Amino acid sequence: MNWLDDERRNKLPERAAWRFKLHEVIFEADTPLGKAFDVLLILSILASVVAVMLDSIYTVQVHHGTLLYGIEWFFTLLFSLEYLLRLVCVGRPFKYATSFFGIVDLLAIIPTYLSLFLAGSQYLLVIRILRILRIFRILKLATYLGEARLLMQAMRASGRKIVVFLYTVLTLVVIFGSLMYVIEGPEHGFNSIPHSIYWAIVTLTTVGYGDISPQTPVGQAMASVVMIFGYAIIAVPTGIVTVEMSHAFKRKVSTQSCPECAAEGHDVDATHCKFCGGRL
């Protein structure tokens, strides 16, 4: 989540007054104008995402297709202008363009231009939803960012164990899928090994669409094994993440001891000792 700080670090003193002013409006959320800009931006993003979604509904497109087409281009041009202004007013344009938000901002306008050549690509505009992440900054949801950082930290700590787990799952799925292809065969819907692997994933993850399901007794016995496996090994990632979270959250207990009575174990938000009332 450190890309949120990236933008902040971009503001450098050696810039023209108007660029500095523009930067404050576009990148900051501390001034009234800056906040108004951010609120307007998020409303525009939401409106444009809703427009893209509506456009994909057949009956809506038939009746309001031209209107939605206009809205799409309006927002795309607006966001293109905003992107250019961001590039102009920021201290290091290249750094912004290669940052998380810079890439998302660009991806949020490309599909419309692309749709001139490649029909259907305009629906990828929903990537704009990622721009909503800015909402955390506007609403001063710093604590939420803190929580997100904690979660991220736990995820990263579990990273290598999760890779080992995923590798095991993938190997299992390939072997189970192939066995089922041999057992059931194309006449029962298991058309090919990749298709059977797809079935194995659907079953192991306990999703169970039912578009393909074993018909023979042997196949059903095999499927039962896969299901009980999938039911039991969900415990593995859960255990990994729980333990790592427990570590990540634990560090939040203050190590400060009371200067008066030397008691320990205070919460990080405590300002007074909970045993003697002395100032920490």
Place this chain on the structure above:
Amino acid sequence: MNWLDDERRNKLPERAAWRFKLHEVIFEADTPLGKAFDVLLILSILASVVAVMLDSIYTVQVHHGTLLYGIEWFFTLLFSLEYLLRLVCVGRPFKYATSFFGIVDLLAIIPTYLSLFLAGSQYLLVIRILRILRIFRILKLATYLGEARLLMQAMRASGRKIVVFLYTVLTLVVIFGSLMYVIEGPEHGFNSIPHSIYWAIVTLTTVGYGDISPQTPVGQAMASVVMIFGYAIIAVPTGIVTVEMSHAFKRKVSTQSCPECAAEGHDVDATHCKFCGGRL
């Protein structure tokens, strides 16, 4: 769960004798009469909920429709009378009317009256099931309330992390849904982006109805990614809640609030407020 105490706090000394007596019968469960009233009330609630459910079954309605209609109105009038009596005998009627139980009590009678104008709304009477929560008070299940409070506390402590998690899930679902709409398209049942998002939710939560399922190899590969994702990230809320519960059960945070600064959330072994240092 503090709405259960709300009612208790409503009894004030400055009331007429009959109102006081009525209050004791209706709101308290300590006297034999009060307990009898509560038991009767809960039986009435259960009977009325069963009647509403039976009324919704076609064959039952055809044969016993008039009877069930009569029962429905009987219970509605009974509960309306009870609601009025509660308003009359309680010390602060407005406080009761806006409390959790006050709102539920009102919602439990409105749908019948509404059904005179709006057919079908009478089925919303099942909201009466929430009134059964009173059962915890009658049966003196104070320990169960304690457990519920612990669970609630753990939930509230995980609140912000769960919001971050839900936001992530919703973003994923919008992006995956849109991608599947582009990949599979209306000819394979993915009619629109909102419909595809619905599919993505069905898949990510591992429900897997099978009413819509990917047909193309690329779509199935994409779906596999969504499934493994959904299978793995269930670990996140589980981890959050487990860790918070572990804290909540271990610390058993005191319900005492500071008499000086009214702050809450002190440890049970605390003798001074951790925010202002005042004696607890």
Place this chain on the structure above:
Amino acid sequence: MNWLDDERRNKLPERAAWRFKLHEVIFEADTPLGKAFDVLLILSILASVVAVMLDSIYTVQVHHGTLLYGIEWFFTLLFSLEYLLRLVCVGRPFKYATSFFGIVDLLAIIPTYLSLFLAGSQYLLVIRILRILRIFRILKLATYLGEARLLMQAMRASGRKIVVFLYTVLTLVVIFGSLMYVIEGPEHGFNSIPHSIYWAIVTLTTVGYGDISPQTPVGQAMASVVMIFGYAIIAVPTGIVTVEMSHAFKRKVSTQSCPECAAEGHDVDATHCKFCGGRL
């Protein structure tokens, strides 16, 4: 799991020699004859369960129906004889008859006799599978019983919290089910409120058969809420059980301190101090 000890406590000294001998063979697994009896018993149980299962398969029943019917009566008479012998040789017949195993032993023979009057009840003979629990005693799987006791203990400790959780789930399911009945109605398969509650359970538990699934956009939005709910609140029982297990398992660390160096934290199976090598 204390019913396993119950049987042992039944042997009393004041019994005839042949009854004592019989008791030793039937109830104990320490002598060669006692062990042989138990192994034979378990093989008989497995054979009879397999026979009941085979009997339920149409093609098998058509060809081998009479044979399976004979086998069923053979095992039933055998188990009846065994039940009578157990009653005869045990010290306190009434205590055995009302113990866990006594009831299971009786239930394991009743369905055959019942099937003379009530067709189909013979399939309930699979209850015999519970008799297999005796296998733990034969194989001297005391450690497995210890593990089972630990799990049981964690379950019982979580009992009250699980009740609160189940009550919440049932209330949610009734309300969500009724709402869906009003939203979707019988024309989309939601025939009645009980049927809709069944759908809500299928969805909330992420099973998702797909025999009933929402058709209208509002219904699908509602279903999405139920799914995300079900996906998230699975964390609650998991958290409860994990925390209670963590407590139940923790008590296994020895509280003994080294008599030589006073170090603590030894495993329960340790016989020497891990720091100084002194005898514990």
Place this chain on the structure above:
Amino acid sequence: MNWLDDERRNKLPERAAWRFKLHEVIFEADTPLGKAFDVLLILSILASVVAVMLDSIYTVQVHHGTLLYGIEWFFTLLFSLEYLLRLVCVGRPFKYATSFFGIVDLLAIIPTYLSLFLAGSQYLLVIRILRILRIFRILKLATYLGEARLLMQAMRASGRKIVVFLYTVLTLVVIFGSLMYVIEGPEHGFNSIPHSIYWAIVTLTTVGYGDISPQTPVGQAMASVVMIFGYAIIAVPTGIVTVEMSHAFKRKVSTQSCPECAAEGHDVDATHCKFCGGRL
């Protein structure tokens, strides 16, 4: 995971120079030639697995069947040669042949020869995917092996508890399945008790294909019980594994064995064997 070290222990000094050189190329990944060999091997494995998968797709087989048949035999002969070379250059051929990798290497070539007599068995060649495990050695992913060892250790510690859990699940599934067979019967798709047990597994593990689903109200009520059961008891393996992982990660049990009594499982901070008191 100690089979990875097995290979290393195979290299003994008393071997001819060319055998020693060959061993270094085939079994080691430290020299440039050895690394090149391993990378080539893994690419060959991947290519052959992809070929097997493609061969199972009908349209591909029709058009490129002969080519894929050729590729399959090419890789099989290549891997057969590699297997023979491994046997030749290794210090103790028998030990390698019976090690984990030795068996996998053999299984990875047998199905092709088998397919000459038994059509369809060539699809079992996907077992070759297990050979990819060697990738961990090439990429020097020692830390990943460490993580895998930790996970394994947690799994083994939970072993007995998981067995008790699985036994409970299987008993439940047999009893629930038989009850559903009696309640629903063959006219609603529950053809036999084994088939109903399959349904019970599909439901309890929350997979829910929907190929068989209860039709009668009683059956649906019963199914609801199974579902809520399955939803709740997933907490048990999760709890077990989480607690064991928490222990495994915390203690980081030493791999050192006692030089006097050869006992294992000592804590990392232990200086003396906890069983005989000998110095570690």
